[in-house]
Amino acid sequence: MESQYHPQAIEPAVQKEWAATNAFRAPDASPKPKYYCVSMLPYPSGKLHMGHVRNYTINDVLYHFMRMKGWNVLMPMGWDAFGLPAENAAMANGVPPAKWTWDNIAYMKKQCQSMGWAIDWTRELATCSPDYYRWNQWFFLRLWEKGLVYKKTGVVNWDPVDMTVLANEQVIDGRGWRTGALVEKREIPTWNLRITQYADELLDSLDGLGWPEQVKQMQRNWIGRSSGVEFVLPYAPETAMRMGDGRAGLKVFTTRADTIMGITFAAVAAEHALAAEAAKGNGDVAAFIEECRQGGVQEAELATLEKKGVPTGLFVLHPVSGDKVEVWVGNYVLMGYGEGAVMAVPGHDERDFAFAKKYCLPIKPVVDVDIPYSTDEWKPAYAQYGRNVNSGNKFAALDGSDYAQAVDKVVAFLEKAGIEARRRVTYRLRDWGISRQRYWGTPIPIIQCTKCGDVGVPDAQLPVVLPENLVPDGSGNPLAKTPTFFEVKCPKCGGQARRETDTMDVFIDSSWYYMRYACPGAKAMVDERAQYWLPLDIYIGGIEHAILHLLYARFWTKAMRDLGLIKVDEPFANLLTQGMVLNHIYSRRNAKGGIEYFAPDEVEVAHDEEGKVTGARLKSDGSAIDYEGIGTMSKSKRNGVDPQEMIDRYGADTARFYVMQANPPTDTVLWSDESVEGSFKFLRRLWTMVHAHVEAGAVENRGQTPSAEDRGLTPELKELRFKLHKTIAKVDDDYGRRLQFNTAIAAVRELLNLYGDVKDASPVARAVAQEVLEDAVLLLAPIVPHICTALWAELRPGTRLIDQPWPAVDANALVQDTIELVVQVNGKLRGHIRVAPSASREVIEAAALKDETVLKFLKGAKPKKIVVVPGRLVNVVA
RNA sequence: GCCGGGAUGGCGGAAUUGGUAGACGCACGGGACUCAAAAUCCCGCGGUGGCAACACCAUGGGGGUUCGAUUCCCCCUCCCGGCACCA
Numbered sequence: 009m010e011s012q013y014h015p016q017a018i019e020p021a022v023q024k025e026w027a028a029t030n031a032f033r034a035p036d037a038s039p040k041p042k043y044y045c046v047s048m049l050p051y052p053s054g055k056l057h058m059g060h061v062r063n064y065t066i067n068d069v070l071y072h073f074m075r076m077k078g079w080n081v082l083m084p085m086g087w088d089a090f091g092l093p094a095e096n097a098a099m100a101n102g103v104p105p106a107k108w109t110w111d112n113i114a115y116m117k118k119q120c121q122s123m124g125w126a127i128d129w130t131r132e133l134a135t136c137s138p139d140y141y142r143w144n145q146w147f148f149l150r151l152w153e154k155g156l157v158y159k160k161t162g163v164v165n166w167d168p169v170d171m172t173v174l175a176n177e178q179v180i181d182g183r184g185w186r187t188g189a190l191v192e193k194r195e196i197p198t199w200n201l202r203i204t205q206y207a208d209e210l211l212d213s214l215d216g217l218g219w220p221e222q223v224k225q226m227q228r229n230w231i232g233r234s235s236g237v238e239f240v241l242p243y244a245p246e247t248a249m250r251m252g253d254g255r256a257g258l259k260v261f262t263t264r265a266d267t268i269m270g271i272t273f274a275a276v277a278a279e280h281a282l283a284a285e286a287a288k289g290n291g292d293v294a295a296f297i298e299e300c301r302q303g304g305v306q307e308a309e310l311a312t313l314e315k316k317g318v319p320t321g322l323f324v325l326h327p328v329s330g331d332k333v334e335v336w337v338g339n340y341v342l343m344g345y346g347e348g349a350v351m352a353v354p355g356h357d358e359r360d361f362a363f364a365k366k367y368c369l370p371i372k373p374v375v376d377v378d379i380p381y382s383t384d385e386w387k388p389a390y391a392q393y394g395r396n397v398n399s400g401n402k403f404a405a406l407d408g409s410d411y412a413q414a415v416d417k418v419v420a421f422l423e424k425a426g427i428e429a430r431r432r433v434t435y436r437l438r439d440w441g442i443s444r445q446r447y448w449g450t451p452i453p454i455i456q457c458t459k460c461g462d463v464g465v466p467d468a469q470l471p472v473v474l475p476e477n478l479v480p481d482g483s484g485n486p487l488a489k490t491p492t493f494f495e496v497k498c499p500k501c502g503g504q505a506r507r508e509t510d511t512m513d514v515f516i517d518s519s520w521y522y523m524r525y526a527c528p529g530a531k532a533m534v535d536e537r538a539q540y541w542l543p544l545d546i547y548i549g550g551i552e553h554a555i556l557h558l559l560y561a562r563f564w565t566k567a568m569r570d571l572g573l574i575k576v577d578e579p580f581a582n583l584l585t586q587g588m589v590l591n592h593i594y595s596r597r598n599a600k601g602g603i604e605y606f607a608p609d610e611v612e613v614a615h616d617e618e619g620k621v622t623g624a625r626l627k628s629d630g631s632a633i634d635y636e637g638i639g640t641m642s643k644s645k646r647n648g649v650d651p652q653e654m655i656d657r658y659g660a661d662t663a664r665f666y667v668m669q670a671n672p673p674t675d676t677v678l679w680s681d682e683s684v685e686g687s688f689k690f691l692r693r694l695w696t697m698v699h700a701h702v703e704a705g706a707v708e709n710r711g712q713t714p715s716a717e718d719r720g721l722t723p724e725l726k727e728l729r730f731k732l733h734k735t736i737a738k739v740d741d742d743y744g745r746r747l748q749f750n751t752a753i754a755a756v757r758e759l760l761n762l763y764g765d766v767k768d769a770s771p772v773a774r775a776v777a778q779e780v781l782e783d784a785v786l787l788l789a790p791i792v793p794h795i796c797t798a799l800w801a802e803l804r805p806g807t808r809l810i811d812q813p814w815p816a817v818d819a820n821a822l823v824q825d826t827i828e829l830v831v832q833v834n835g836k837l838r839g840h841i842r843v844a845p846s847a848s849r850e851v852i853e854a855a856a857l858k859d860e861t862v863l864k865f866l867k868g869a870k871p872k873k874i875v876v877v878p879g880r881l882v883n884v885v886a
Numbered sequence: 887g888c889c890g891g892g893a894u895g896g897c898g899g900a901a902u903u904g905g906u907a908g909a910c911g912c913a914c915g916g917g918a919c920u921c922a923a924a925a926u927c928c929c930g931c932g933g934u935g936g937c938a939a940c941a942c943c944a945u946g947g948g949g950g951u952u953c954g955a956u957u958c959c960c961c962c963u964c965c966c967g968g969c970a971c972c973a
Contacts, residue, residue, distance in 0.1 A: 051973055092972060164971070175971040226890050226968075307969050311887040340887095344970095359887090437970090444971060514973070552967055554890075559970095587891090588967065638965085644972065669911075670898060676891080676966055683898070683912040689925095690911085696926090746902065754900075754910035761910090830906045835954035837906050861940095875953055881905055885953045 009702050009802045013695035015659025019794045023124055031810055032071075032126040034082035036526075036537045043079035044541045045070050046522045048549030048557070049086040052112040052134075053093055056119045057641050057648035058667065058679055059550065059589040064125050065664045065791075066586065066673050066749070067548050071126045072790035073743045076814040082541060084525035085120060085127045087113050089136035090449045090514045092175055093643050095480045105448040106476035109136055119652065123660045124794055131525045135517035136448075140524065142471030143533040144516050145453040149464045150571055151201060159462065162198035162441050163279075165191045165304040170483050173445040177644065179304040180603050186482060188601020191304045198443040199452060199510070203563045207231055207435045210562055218582035220674075223554045230555050232436025236263035237415065239422055239429035241274055241351065244323035244332050251285060251322075258282060258324050258335065261346035261434060266414035269399045269406065270353040270374040272364065274324055274335045275317065277343040282335060286320035293318055293337060300339055315340045315363050327427050328403050338363060344438055361386045374398050440560065442513040447478055447486045449511030457498035457505040466499050472507070485509055518557055519564035522547075522579065534573055547580040550588060551674075552640065558583070584747055587676035591647040593636040594624055605646040606633060638678055649679055661792040662688045668749040668791050690757065691795055694788070697760065698781055698799045704769070706805075707778040720772050728766055732780050733821040735759040739787045740814070749791065756787055778803070783815045830881035831856050833865040841882075849876050856882040 026032065047067040050060055064085075071083045087109075094105035101108070113134060120127060133140055151157045165174040167184035173196070178185045203210075211231045214224045242248075242257040258274060276282050278300035287294040296318040303309060317338035324333050340359050341350055354364035355373040364371050371383045375394045379387065396414050399406040406417055422429035443452065451472040453465035465472055475493055478486040487493050487509040498505035523534045526541035549557075558580070565579040592613075594606040606626065611633065614623040621635045641648040654663045666687040671677050701707075721729065735755045742752035763780050766773065782803050789796040789809055800809035824845060829852065831839040838861040843852055853874050856862055866886055873885040 048973090053973095088973070162971095173971075176969095177972040222890055229889050230969085232889095305971085308887080311969085313887090441970080446971085513971075515970095518973080550967090550973090551891080552973080555968060556970065557973080590966075640967080642972075672899085674891095675899090677898085678966095680898075686912055693926095741902085748902085750898090751900070751902090751910085757910055832906080832954075835905080835952090840906085873953060875905090877905055881954095883905080883953055 009699050011696075011699055013692045013795070015661055015691075015794065018798045019122070019124065019660055022794045022797045023121065025797075026124075026126075026810075032083070032128050033130060034080060034128050036540055038080035040078055040080040042541060043074045043081045043545050044526075044543075045074070045081065045083050045546045045548070046525070046544050047083075047085075048547070048553060049088045049135075049518065049521060050116065051088045051091060051093065051643075052109055052116055053643035053648075054112050054115070055648070055650045055652065056116055056123075057589070058651060059586075059641050059648075061123065061651045061663060062589060062667045062673070063548060063550070063586055064120070064123065065667055066584065066747075068125045068664075068793075069668065069743060069749060069790040070546060070548075070747075072793060073814070075126075076786070076789070076812065077744075078813065082128055082131075082525075083126055084131040084522075085125075085129070086132055086521055086525065087116075087134040087136075088514065088518055088521075089113065089134040090141075090511075090517055092177070092446070092448075094448045095446065096644075098479050099482050102479060104477050104479050106136070109134075109448075119655075122655060123651075123664065126793075131528045133521060133524055133528070135514070135521060136474075138471045138473050140521075141450040141474075141517070143520075143524070144450045144512060145465070145470050145472055146467065147520075147533060147568070147571075148512070148516075149453055149467070151567060152464060154571070156202045156205065156567065158200055158202065158439075159197055160200055161195045162200075162443070163193050163195055163305050164445070166194035168192060172483050174304070176304065176306045179306065179309075182303050182309070183601055186600075186602045188597075190302060193301050193303070193305055196443075196445070198441045199454075201440040201442060201563075203440045203560070204435055204437055206563050206566055207233065207437050209566060210437075210559065213562075213578060217578060217580070219580070220583065220585055223551075223558070223583060223585055226554050227559055230437060230559065233433060234263050234436075235431065235433045236261055237265040237419060237429060238347070238432045239265075239327065240427060241324035241327060241333070242427065244325055247322040247324065247335075251282065253281065256428070258349050259347045259428075260349045260351045261432065262351055264353065264356060265418045266393075266396060266409070266411050267353040267356045267374055268328065268351070268418050269396070269403060270355040270372045271326055271333060271351045272354060272370040272372055273352045274333055275338040275341050275350050275352050275360075275363070276320075276335060277341040277348040278337055278339065279343040280337075280341075280348045282322060282349070283320065283337045286322050286335075286337070290321060293320055296337055300337075310339075310342070313339055315359065315366060317363060317367065319367075327422055327425065329400060336363075336367075345436070346434060355381075356390055358386055358388075358391060361390070372398070440513075440515075440563070442516060443510040444513055445485050445488075446511055447474075447480050449514060450474070450516065451487070452508045452510050452512055454508040455496055455498060455505045456508060457501060457503060459503055460498055460500040460505075462508075463498055463500050463505070469499070474511075485511075487511070515557060515560045516564075519561045520568065523568075523574065532573075534568075539575060542574060542576045543579055543581045546582045546584060548584045549586060551585040551676075552588060554585060585674060587671075587674050588640045589649075589677055589679055590638045591641050591649060591679045592621075593639050593645050593647050594633050595636055595645075596631075596633040605644070607646045641679070649681075654681065654684060658684065658688045659794070661691060661795050665691060665753070665792050669753040670750065672748045672750055691792060694760065694784070695795065695799065697764070698785070698802060701774075701777055701781055702802045704774070707774050721776070722768070722773075724766055725768065725773055725776050728762055728776060728780065729818075729821040730824065731759055731762050732783060733817050733819075736783060736787065736815050737817050737822075740817075743790065752787070753791065756784055760784060785809070786812060786815050827879065829879075831859050831862060832881055832883040833862055834886055835883060838862055838865060845879075852876050852882050856884055 045067055047063050067083055071081050075081045089109050094109050097108045098105045165179050167174050167187055167189055169187040169189040174184055179191050182191055184191055211233055214227055238261045240257040240259050243251055278297045283297055287297055317336045320335045322335045326333050352360040354360040354371040356375055373381045376397050377389050377392050377394050379389050393411040396406045396409045419429055451474055453472050455463045457463055480486050494507040494509050496505055496507045523538045527535045527537040561579055568574050592608050594611045596604050598604050610627055611624050612627050613621055624633050624635045626633055651663050666684050738755045739752040742748050785796045785799050797809045826842045827845050829841050831841055839859045841855045862884055871884045875883040
């Protein structure tokens with residue numbers, strides 16, 4: 009056996025053997041139970057980064073573990089190949105997005121292979137290939153037939169200089185990232201999917217999923233089902249004349265109908281029809297609406313704006329008192345939620361309160377909130393439910409009601425008064441707008457005919473193929489400038505028509521790729537092989553996908569089910585959300601006001617004594633740049649770390665071991681490679697241990713190791729076997745249930761530390777050593793499969809690691825004569841006692857009360873109480 | 887702003903159901919081996935006091951529940967993720 013550990017020789021040889029034997033090819037039928045484990049597919053940005061290494065190594069550990077446990081395991085891989093970065097790269101280098109993307113895929117695939125991940129490459133897919141995206145188009149048309157697709161006006165970010173729609177990511181502090189121009193809102197026609205039709209099911213079926221509770225909670229809050237009352241605030245007479253829209257008043261929605269007597273004003277969004285009417289002949293309102301048009305559409309930006317508004321001079325009537333109530337235009341009212349209009353109750357709503365304070369509008373508390381009410385300052389308690397008070401003489405019957413009673417009474421009152429009112433369930437969730445005014449995506453299969461309207465592309469003409477040779481220039485969608493693409497005949501009337509040039513949101517691509525892995529080459533969207541593999545037994549990916557991607561994929565699955573394509577209700581039975589890998593971010597504003605990012609290794613950083621960054625300059629020319637703090641590794645911010653250097657220097661096993669031993673998979677981590685050396689040293693030590701054992705001569709009697717009954721073991725060897733079998737149980741639990749790999753590695757390190765302490769060359773000891781080393785190799789195999797494959801071949805010549813089952817725990821090895829208990833006084837550690845595992849409470853108490861330190865702390869007094877926790881501790885309360 | 891999460895030695899982390907705080911590593915210090923270096927091995931390593939035995943303090947800050955709190959509850963600070971066109 010080679011005395012030195014040479015990963016550069018071992019790893020390619022092991023990988024070659026795997027490839028030659030199709031080791032990771034998963035059959036679509038098997039007597040074994042199936043286990044389908046998938047990681048979120050990567051965007052082919054150019055190179056793998058440490059987040060990928062973490063993600064796919066976690067998946068790989070589960071692959072090997074479950075395979076050793078006897079499952080038919082599938083781990084596939086693919087490429088989320090459409091999207092914005094390819095267009096940005098094209099603008100920067102003049103290379104078409106297709107070429108850039110395919111080159112990146114080729115390079116990253118090589119990197120994946122050099123990591124040794126157990127991927128079944130026969131199922132690889134790229135979402136930018138027509139074979140894949142044709143089914144996006146086909147399914148879009150099916151949804152359209154079912155009425156789940158519709159067209160409506162949407163609001164987007166508009167860069168007035170580049171004359172182009174900007175993604176939210178491309179808006180930095182309200183300005184276009186390339187031009188530095190102030191961004192505006194612009195309304196355009198968009199295609200939408202009716203995800204809200206599935207809102208209830210998406211909410212209710214969360215309960216049965218094996219997902220982290222935090223993710224389920226985020227999805228619940230995102231869907232945001234709330235029940236409330238929708239009613240009409242009747243227009244005051246002169247307002248009714250002006251509006252003349254056929255409606256008797258302003259429709260509002262509220263979840264707090266019980267506070268109706270606290271209405272002191274009403275507010276509408278700037279885009280509301282009433283605001284437009286008010287702007288006629290009112291310069292202030294018109295100017296305010298114009299002001300609201302400035303800036304982008306991101307909710308985070310809108311929600312942090314200072315609350316502002318103007319009075320419209322239009323009035324509604326309080327539905328109970330009949331008092332005139334003025335309507336304001338407010339920038340905090342969202343057109344996209346409810347009706348774009350709210351009844352304002354500053355007494356019990358925080359945003360209304362802030363608005364009222366700013367514009368000196370009356371604040372009228374009408375619910376008893378248990379604490380004294382002061383209009384000086386908002387307190388969260390003001391928004392609590394409580395008994396109604398101060399309802400006035402027209403509705404005195406409301407006083408004393410609790411929330412539920414109050415809502416009942418209000419609805420009954422409004423109906424009796426002839427005011428349109430109904431209970432309604434609303435959702436925070438909005439329909440899914442899928443139109444993108446971009447080139448590198450799935451073409452939307454619609455043809456716009458002046459005579460026939462929007463016509464679906466006939467199935468026989470699918471896919472609508474995206475031309476692959478265009479290069480975007482930053483101004484608009486190149487497809488819209490390519491007549492060979494958009495000039496078409498109408499499939500219905502044969503007349504001249506125009507092809508839709510918007511493409512689909514890339515979240516569509518990632519909503520069902522894991523089904524297509526299951527049935528490569530299928531002649532339909534999916535076939536029966538998908539039914540065999542679905543649902544995923546575990547889905548692994550970044551916590552940043554907790555809402556959007558996971559919600560869209562769930563919706564898409566349910567829609568496919570309802571079209572009879574699959575039978576599952578949910579795609580992901582279990583979910584492991586990986587924490588983000590963060591790194592420092594450096595940027596600089598360019599002359600135009602756009603933004604430019606720099607990689608951490610291009611930057612020299614100055615720190616203060618506490619390690620805080622005080623300044624940064626470019627290594628190349630010494631110019632000052634901005635430090636933006638830490639954030640997720642991403643292509644656009646140029647702060648990703650390529651694992652290649654680590655692989656070249658130490659090998660893939662060290663890289664895999666390092667990322668798995670450093671932190672639990674769910675933890676967010678700031679990238680550091682400080683202790684990589686330690687990981688490599690451990691693998692080298694493992695190699696040395698096996699080498700020393702093997703060179704001392706083969707041990708044949710593995711499997712006939714003296715068990716506890718045979719009593720052939722010294723106490724030291726018995727302890728070693730105890731530790732071994734404890735470790736097997738611990739690692740099994742960590743891999744299989746806890747999904748926490750750093751503690752599994754620590755346990756194996758402890759085992760090998762103890763093994764290293766045993767200096768015994770007797771035949772019995774050599775047999776135990778064989779058992780320990782074999783099992784340690786099996787326990788580590790899922791994490792570092794290359795070195796373990798090589799070591800196994802030395803420990804058991806003629807057999808292959810990949811065929812081995814997971815090691816079994818020997819219950820006999822876990823039998824102990826005595827156990828140690830902790831002795832506490834008042835909850836503080838004061839000593840230890842050794843007792844038989846079966847020791848009674850009385851025996852334990854007596855032993856504790858004989859302990860000298862315990863007696864010292866008791867100072868002769870009798871203990872007040874003694875708490876015994878079996879198997880753990882005894883606590884004497886003084 | 888709203889939703890979700892996090893904070894433990896110089897650093898990464900452990901403590902799984904309320905039961906020994908700091909496992910296992912990294913870095914560092916000391917020693918052995920060596921002509922020397924590398925590699926390897928051994929010892930030490932939260933703070934304060936003490937020769938030591940040991941004692942006290944300590945899990946972002948403040949309060950509470952409990953025989954016992956890193957763990958549960960309330961309040962606060964800072965950081966991370968998401969907020970619908972980054973993926």
